[in-house]
Amino acid sequence: MRIVLMGPPGAGKGTQAKKLAEAFSVPQIATGDILRAAVQQGTPLGKKAKEYMEQGLLVPDEVITGIVRERLKANDAEKGFILDGFPRTIPQAESLDKILEEMGVKLDAVINIVVPRDELIQRFTGRRVCPNCGATYHVKHNPPKQEGICDKCGGQLIVRADDDIKTVEKRIDVYERETKPLIDYYKDKELLVNIDGNRPIEEVFEEIKGLL
Ligand code: ADP
Ligand code: ADP
Ligand code: ZN
Numbered sequence: 001m002r003i004v005l006m007g008p009p010g011a012g013k014g015t016q017a018k019k020l021a022e023a024f025s026v027p028q029i030a031t032g033d034i035l036r037a038a039v040q041q042g043t044p045l046g047k048k049a050k051e052y053m054e055q056g057l058l059v060p061d062e063v064i065t066g067i068v069r070e071r072l073k074a075n076d077a078e079k080g081f082i083l084d085g086f087p088r089t090i091p092q093a094e095s096l097d098k099i100l101e102e103m104g105v106k107l108d109a110v111i112n113i114v115v116p117r118d119e120l121i122q123r124f125t126g127r128r129v130c131p132n133c134g135a136t137y138h139v140k141h142n143p144p145k146q147e148g149i150c151d152k153c154g155g156q157l158i159v160r161a162d163d164d165i166k167t168v169e170k171r172i173d174v175y176e177r178e179t180k181p182l183i184d185y186y187k188d189k190e191l192l193v194n195i196d197g198n199r200p201i202e203e204v205f206e207e208i209k210g211l212l
Contacts, residue, residue: 001026001080001212002105004087004096004191006182007113009171010120010127011197012204014136016113017084019205024212026080029071031064031088033134040131056162056170058088058178065095072099088179093186110186111208113197117172124168128157142201 001024005013014030021028035053038046045067052059068086071077087093100106115123126139128148132155137144144151162171186192193211197204 001082002100002107003081003212004083004107004110004186005085005113006110006179006186007197008115008117008120008175008179009168010123011113011115012123012201013084013113015142015201016111016205016208017082018136020208020212021082023209024080024082026082027076028082028084029068029077029086030084030134031068031086032084034067034071035059035064053162054167056167056174058174061089061091061095064088065092068092068096069099072103087182088175090181090185093182107191109193109212110182110191111211112183112186112192112194113204114194115197119198120172121165121168124163125165127160127163129160130155131158 003020005017005020007013014028014032017028017030020026035045035049039050039053040046045063048063049059058064064086068083072081083096087096123138123141126141128137128139128144129135130137130150130153133150133153135150135152136142137150137157144157148157149155150157162168183192195204195207195211
């Protein structure tokens with residue numbers, strides 16, 4: 001099972017990627033999570049990525065591609081993976097093609113989660129994340145059992161630093177400009193599947209699962 005999950009920020013990529021990874025016993029590879037961990041730990045990668053992330057801009061292709069190459073070649077990704085948040089530009093997609101070719105494997109599908117902009121904005125305002133284990137919640141659509149506390153690990157939930165309205169608007173613009181062209185890229189390769197993401201989490205999940 002080798003899948004790319006695409007869609008604008010807030011579409012539900014992370015939410016679906018976690019469920020799919022569990023259902024198919026393959027790792028979720030989320031570049032946003034990898035970068036946030038690096039920023040938190042203050043590693044050289046984190047120091048490079050921090051400013052871009054805070055401004056809602058993409059981290060340079062060559063920085064992110066090296067990390068993905070290494071991650072995909074780790075043992076646990078041998079039988080498959082769910083890529084969440086990568087590729088985000090055409091050069092990244094071309095690099096991914098090269099990496100997979102080196103590995104002698106192919107993608108099974110690129111799932112594009114479609115959600116209108118208005119709905120995205122209200123998803124961000126309710127998003128809460130666990131800095132400890134990476135679990136994601138929504139105050140209305142996917143609340144934790146106990147307010148402000150992670151169901152999985154008991155961590156204190158927080159609002160992501162880049163989820164303020166100004167940065168969110170910018171991230172959606174960056175998506176439109178830099179990531180949306182990937183839709184045609186993968187359509188041409190006959191890998192693209194569009195999914196209506198403007199429905200409850202379980203419904204979206206069942207549709208994706210049924211498809212795979
Ligand atoms: P969201 O899930 O809201 O789309 P992510 O957690 O995937 O956000 O990404 C957060 C930030 O990390 C992005 O705004 C960007 O700065 C950086 N980032 C994540 N993935 C990539 C990537 N593939 N290329 C460049 N930057 C990335
Ligand atoms: P992405 O990784 O694409 O940025 P997330 O998975 O983090 O998106 O989801 C963004 C926010 O919307 C989270 O608060 C999440 O709980 C919520 N969410 C995800 N999928 C849905 C859905 N189908 N309906 C309503 N809210 C959702
Ligand atoms: Zn947690």
